[in-house]
Amino acid sequence: MRIIADLHIHSKYSRATSKDMNLDLLALWAKVKGIDLLGTGDFTHPAHFASIEEKLEPAGNGLYALKEQSQKNNPTRFMLTAEVSNIYTCNGKTRKIHSLIFAPSLASVRKMNSAFMRLGNIRSDGRPIFGFSAQDLLKIVLDASPDAMLVPAHAWTPWFSIFGSKSGFDSIEECFGDLSGHIHAIETGLSSDPRMNWRLSSLDRITLISNSDAHSPSKLGREANVFECALDYHEITGVIKSKDRSRFLYTVEFYPEEGKYHYDGHRGCGIVFSPQETLKAGRKCPVCLKEVTVGVMSRVEELADRPEGFAPADAIPARHLVPLEEILAEVLGTGVNSVKVQREYKRLTSVARSEFRILLDMAEDDLTGLAGATTAGAIMKVRSGDITVKPGFDGEFGKIKVFGGVEETVPTGPVQIGLF
Ligand SMILES: [Zn+2]
Ligand SMILES: [Zn+2]
Incomplete structure (x- = not known):
């Protein structure tokens, strides 16, 4: 069956989110949007995880559904998901990386959460901040279950992402070292789209996924993944890991220009630059003379080894929507x-x-x-x-x-x- 999946959202326990981000309303809104499979978001947060344990029950295949809906026809399915932030120093530079985590069972989440509890504060924010490295995070995730997955989130945003211009890395290998083989996918984020990512040959083995990162119900599904497979955790993560073009039909994308960090500039100074204009200005804002915020397009340009418009033969297609x-x-x-x-x-x-x-x-x-x-x-x-x-x-x-x-x-x- 065709499955529309949005695997990155936040609960009401994350900063700057709507109080409507609870499991009951999320299931309801998923129906309005046409989303079959939704991330729970924030499984690291004790109060949200308590509501996951109380309100959801296993749908028998690594996915979950609301107890009162599970007997009904085609209930909204949930995947156990979370996002965490790692802020640490590596090779003399401050790194700030957001990562998505997918988990196959409540037991594996409990394992991760008890490790996280020992190493940091998971109570103050639904998206917790840790001082250890993204590589250590990946170890914890795989330790909890070999079927769990870590996916670098909104991979190009200037702050808080693996390739971000402010505090990221230049490659997956630089970030994850000898564990890089366990990274099978990255999330393109609202400000970039697959076409931009195709310009990096180093990402050819990586599957590009898209999610809403919604903080309120009406934003659910603004980006999403469309699969042709069973509603089954292992099948869906298998399709992502193997970049199976026959079962990963396409991603639903924002027009990347619509994203908050597509171009460069300074909002306060009223300066917008294309990548070429940023180069010409020596990356300096002509108003305040500080470095402009370098957006996603410039950063892709910096790391790309292929011309604009290149599309790998096995790429998963994308549909851009408003x-x-x-x-x-x-x-x-x-x-x-x-x-x-x-x-x-x-x-x-x-x-x-x-x-x-x-x-x-x-x-x-x-x-x-x-x-x-x-x-x-x-x-x-x-x-x-x-x-x-x-x-x-x-x-x-x-x-x-x-x-x-x-x-x-x-x-x-x-x-x-x-x-x-
Ligand atoms: Zn994030
Ligand atoms: Zn400025």
């Missing part, structure tokens, strides 16, 4: 959080059964019948990549325009490489 709320906001000429947009979002997703059916599956005629010609036209334009984006930089999200251009835009061109 969240339905953003499309509706533009069509209705009002804000994403306005009553008008929210009312129409609710109506469309309840009639169509889910947001992903609208964004990915429904034929244009059916969309027109459901949402009217303008909204249907906008969705078709998003599917074909016929939109413009003003790139995000230094923590500010980029801006999407489906109809007409925005000032200082870059045309995205057709980006549905591969299948579409």
Whole structure:
């Protein structure tokens, strides 16, 4: 069966998250979005893990479901997931790396958590901060279960990522040493997409996955993974580990320009630079004369050994989408959080059964019948990549325009490489 999976989210116990991020509401919102498999997030946090133990029960294959839903048809499945932050010094440089952890059982989570409890504070934040290395983290994860997985999170963001310009590494090997063979995947993050990652031949053996990193329910599934396989922990992690193109159909991507760290610059100084402009300016902000925040595109440019546009033969395809709320906001000429947009979002997703059916599956005629010609036209334009984006930089999200251009835009061109 086709499975849409979002494996990186946070609970209400992580900093700056919505109080609605609890398992009951997450299961409900997964249905609205059309997500079949959702990460629990934050299994390292004692209170969230207590609710996982209390509310979920095994679905028999390394995945879990809400107790009251598990007997029903097609309940939302959960995978035991967490994200942790490692801040440490390596070869004389401060490193700050976020990693995702996938676990096959409650028992393996208990093992990890008791190791984490001895080595740091797991109570103060759903995404705990540890002082030991990412390599030591990987040891703990594999010690708890050889079937557990560690995936470097949002691999390119300037702060807190394995390839980040501020405190990352230049390669997986530099970070994980002789354990690098146990790293099978990285998360591309909102500001980069597979096409950018394909420019590094060192990542050819790595599977690129995409998740929402949602801090509130409405952001679930803004990036996701689409598999054709059984709802089974071992099968899904097997597909990821083997980069099985026949069962990993595609990733759902943000337009990377829309991400907060696509371009370079200084938000406070009003400076936005493309990678070329950053080079020309000697990486200096002309306003405050400090180094600009070097975003994902520049960093990819720095580490890439292939030209733009290169696609490896065995690459997993990607489909770029814009969240339905953003499309509706533009069509209705009002804000994403306005009553008008929210009312129409609710109506469309309840009639169509889910947001992903609208964004990915429904034929244009059916969309027109459901949402009217303008909204249907906008969705078709998003599917074909016929939109413009003003790139995000230094923590500010980029801006999407489906109809007409925005000032200082870059045309995205057709980006549905591969299948579409
Ligand atoms: Zn993170
Ligand atoms: Zn500045």
